[in-house]
Amino acid sequence: MSRQQESTVLFDALGPKGRRNSNIASIVSAVVILGVLAFVVSVLAAEGFFEQSRWVNPLDALVVQTTWIPSILDTLTAFALGSILALILGVIFGFGRISRFGLTRWASTVYVQFFRSLPLVLLIWISFTIDGYFGFTTGELGWSNDARRLTFLVLGLGIYNGAILAEILRAGVAALPPGQAMAGYAVGLRHGQVQRLIVLPQVLRNMLPAVLAQLVILLKDTSLGYVITYPELLHSANIIGRDYSNSFLQALVIAAFIYFVMAYALSKLVVVAERRLRKKTAAPAARVQQIEQAAFIAE
Amino acid sequence: MFDNFDLMVAALGAGAWTTVWVTLTSFTIALVIGMVLVIMHVSPALPARWAANAYTQLFRNIPLLAVLFIMFFGLPKVGIVADSWVWALLGLGMYTGAFVGETLRSGINSIPLGQAEAARSIGLTFGQSLKGVILPQAVRAVIPPLGSLLIALVKNSALVLAIGVTELTAQSRRLIEDNESRFDLWGVVIGVTVSYLLIAFVLSYLVRLVERRTAFVR
Numbered sequence: 338m339s340r341q342q343e344s345t346v347l348f349d350a351l352g353p354k355g356r357r358n359s360n361i362a363s364i365v366s367a368v369v370i371l372g373v374l375a376f377v378v379s380v381l382a383a384e385g386f387f388e389q390s391r392w393v394n395p396l397d398a399l400v401v402q403t404t405w406i407p408s409i410l411d412t413l414t415a416f417a418l419g420s421i422l423a424l425i426l427g428v429i430f431g432f433g434r435i436s437r438f439g440l441t442r443w444a445s446t447v448y449v450q451f452f453r454s455l456p457l458v459l460l461i462w463i464s465f466t467i468d469g470y471f472g473f474t475t476g477e478l479g480w481s482n483d484a485r486r487l488t489f490l491v492l493g494l495g496i497y498n499g500a501i502l503a504e505i506l507r508a509g510v511a512a513l514p515p516g517q518a519m520a521g522y523a524v525g526l527r528h529g530q531v532q533r534l535i536v537l538p539q540v541l542r543n544m545l546p547a548v549l550a551q552l553v554i555l556l557k558d559t560s561l562g563y564v565i566t567y568p569e570l571l572h573s574a575n576i577i578g579r580d581y582s583n584s585f586l587q588a589l590v591i592a593a594f595i596y597f598v599m600a601y602a603l604s605k606l607v608v609v610a611e612r613r614l615r616k617k618t619a620a621p622a623a624r625v626q627q628i629e630q631a632a633f634i635a636e
Numbered sequence: 637m638f639d640n641f642d643l644m645v646a647a648l649g650a651g652a653w654t655t656v657w658v659t660l661t662s663f664t665i666a667l668v669i670g671m672v673l674v675i676m677h678v679s680p681a682l683p684a685r686w687a688a689n690a691y692t693q694l695f696r697n698i699p700l701l702a703v704l705f706i707m708f709f710g711l712p713k714v715g716i717v718a719d720s721w722v723w724a725l726l727g728l729g730m731y732t733g734a735f736v737g738e739t740l741r742s743g744i745n746s747i748p749l750g751q752a753e754a755a756r757s758i759g760l761t762f763g764q765s766l767k768g769v770i771l772p773q774a775v776r777a778v779i780p781p782l783g784s785l786l787i788a789l790v791k792n793s794a795l796v797l798a799i800g801v802t803e804l805t806a807q808s809r810r811l812i813e814d815n816e817s818r819f820d821l822w823g824v825v826i827g828v829t830v831s832y833l834l835i836a837f838v839l840s841y842l843v844r845l846v847e848r849r850t851a852f853v854r
Contacts, residue, residue, distance in 0.1 A: 346744055346752045346770060347678050348762075359680035366676075367683035384714035454787075454836040455829065456794035459805045463825060466812060470821055553697075560699035563798065571702055578709065586710035593702045600697035 386586065394581045395588045408573035409595065415490050415559045415569060420552055422495025427502025427548075434507045437528070445503065452500040458561045461493035465565045486567040490559070498555050505547045509540040546611040553603045557596065570595060644811060644819055644827060651807030652831045658724060658793045658803055663786055665729025670736025677741050688737065695734035701795050703727050708799040724796035732789055739785060743778035744770070776850050783843030790835055804831055 351359060381387065394400075433445030452460070468489065474480040480488070513536060521531035560571040574592035578585035676688035695703070707723040747770060755765035797806035808828035811819045 345678075346747050346749060347766070348680060349756055351680070355680075362679065362681040363683055366679075366681040366687075370683055370687045381714055386714050451833070454791075454833050456791040456805060456832065458794045458797070459808070459828065459832070462805070462809065463828075467821065467825065557697075557699040560701045561795075563701060571699065571705065575705070575709070583713075586706065586713040589702065589706045589710045593698045593706060596699055596702060597694070597697045601693070604697065 391584045391587050395577050395584045395591060400577060404573050404577055405591075405595075408568055408570045411487075411567065412556075412559050412562075412569040412599075415487065415494065415562060415567065416552075416556050418487075418491040419494030419498065419555055419559065422491060423498035423502055423551075423555060424548075426495060426499025427506060430499060430503035431506025431510075434503060435510055449500045449503050452497055453504070455497075457493055457497045457558055458564055460497055461490055461561055462564045464492060465489040483568075486562065486565050489565060490562040490567045490569075493561070494555055494558060498551060498558075501551055502548060505544055505551065506540065509544040509547070510536060512543060513539055542614045545614055546607050549603070549607040549610055553600050553607065556600055556603060560596070640819055641823070644823055647807050647811055648804065648824075648827045648831055651802060651804035651828075652835065654802060654807075655790065655793055655804040655831075656835060658721075658728065658796065658801065659786070659790050662725045662728035662732065662793070663789055665725060666732035666736045666785075666789070669730060669733025670740050673733065673737030674740040674744070677737065678744060692734045692737055695731050696738075700727070700731045700792055701798060703731055704795060704799050720796075720800045723799060724793075724801045727799075728789065728793060728796065732785060732792070735785055736782065739778050739781045740774075742781075743774040746777045747773050779843070779847050779850060783840065783847070786843065787836055787839055790832070790839065804828060 348355075385391065396405075430445040430448050433441045434449065436442050436445070465485070468474055468485065474485050474488070517535055517539065518531050521535040526534065559569050562569040563572045563575075566572060570592050571589075574588045578588040581588070673688045673691060676684040679685065704723065704727045707727050708720060711717070711723075751769055751773065752765060755769040760768065793803060794805040796803060797809065800806075802810065805828065808824050811824045812821060
């Protein structure tokens with residue numbers, strides 16, 4: 338109970354009576370939560386959700402080998418390529434937005450605002466459709482449909498998340514106290530040197546947690562490949578669910594679980610990175626948190 | 637220039653209207669869920685905090701599309717059936733609710749402890765300090781991030797096309813894939829883009845208006 342004795346924004350340190358009340362509240366809430374869980378489990382059990390065959394069939398060795406594992410690999414491929422593209426575009430347009438040249442600033446702002454306002458699913462699907470309509474990649478380049486699906490999923494993920502990473506980069510630069518750059522100019526560094534030696538190293542440290550958080554979102558967004566039937570995890574779960582129609586819900590739950598494990602592992606990395614990098618910057622912790630908040634929100 | 641221009645505008649307009657009301661309704665659901673979550677998060681009861689945390693982690697690490705699929709395609713298999721728009725609103729609302737809860741929590745955490753201690757030391761009760769000191773500051777701190785969540789929800793609402801709700805993206809898809817009436821491809825592309833930009837623009841203008849109205853100097 339020691340952790341409840343310190344005072345918080347909402348509660349003063351609890352006295353004997355307060356501790357007793359909070360213990361009662363703990364027990365009551367535990368009972369309520371367990372009751373709700375038990376109810377859900379009993380409803381699911383009554384409908385045969387936990388029947389062994391419904392879990393064994395979609396996890397059959399053959400299905401795992403021919404569908405689950407390739408689909409996880411396809412998801413990770415799209416994630417890796419999409420992340421690389423997004424990082425490249427994010428750096429280009431993030432620096433574009435704080436450039437000294439008006440035209441570069443303007444063009445970068447248009448890119449960021451435009452692609453941040455459109456749903457990713459629309460971007461992916463419409464670029465794929467326009468390409469199919471005019472036959473750019475199918476006609477002259479003679480690409481297979483699989484290559485096209487991967488390309489347009491990666492393009493969509495990269496362009497959309499690039500716009501958001503550019504915003505994070507800009508916020509990171511803005512969070513750095515201007516005195517840092519001024520001090521650099523004062524000791525006689527040129528603009529490029531100030532950016533390279535003083536601003537960038539600190540901004541990159543500030544940004545890393547926010548960037549990783551955005552990459553978790555990018556990983557989840559690979560599921561949008563479904564609209565152009567890219568064979569990623571969720572799409573494959575659907576196919577398995579149609580093959581074993583008794584196990585449809587189970588297949589989807591398994592897919593959701595795999596997503597959860599991948600995203601959770603990635604977000605743990607965020608926490609580690611955060612802890613290691615927090616101390617090495619001149620930006621106040623509150624501002625760094627704001628950047629993270631911005632990234633976390635930017636779906 | 638565009639074939640069947642008036643038909644296209646009517647269809648996209650209907651889609652845009654669906655997008656707007658799905659967004660606003662599910663955002664209301666998300667606000668309610670977020671408030672319940674934040675109350676559980678800050679409550680002294682440990683199991684309530686655990687449950688809120690589990691909910692948040694669950695929805696933060698599973699793709700929205702997977703949530704919608706489980707609801708719409710999966711739950712009927714265990715006898716839970718509802719219309720697609722019910723699942724659309726619930727799915728978007730429950731998913732966004734986890735994010736709203738985190739935002740509200742960081743709003744409360746953004747208040748310096750000294751504020752609360754000062755309120756207690758001049759003898760304000762729990763209710764008084766909440767009403768007069770904590771909440772007014774917390775609410776103002778969370779309006780900008782809640783605004784970003786609302787804009788993000790406009791974009792996320794496009795995913796409900798996968799479970800058969802004809803919002804803006806689904807309408808544009810229908811128009812393009814409808815071979816009989818021959819809608820102009822670029823017309824639909826421009827139309828749907830402009831509609832989303834307009835919705836995002838109007839909503840962020842409204843959010844900024846609220847922000848300015850409630851702005852204060854700390």
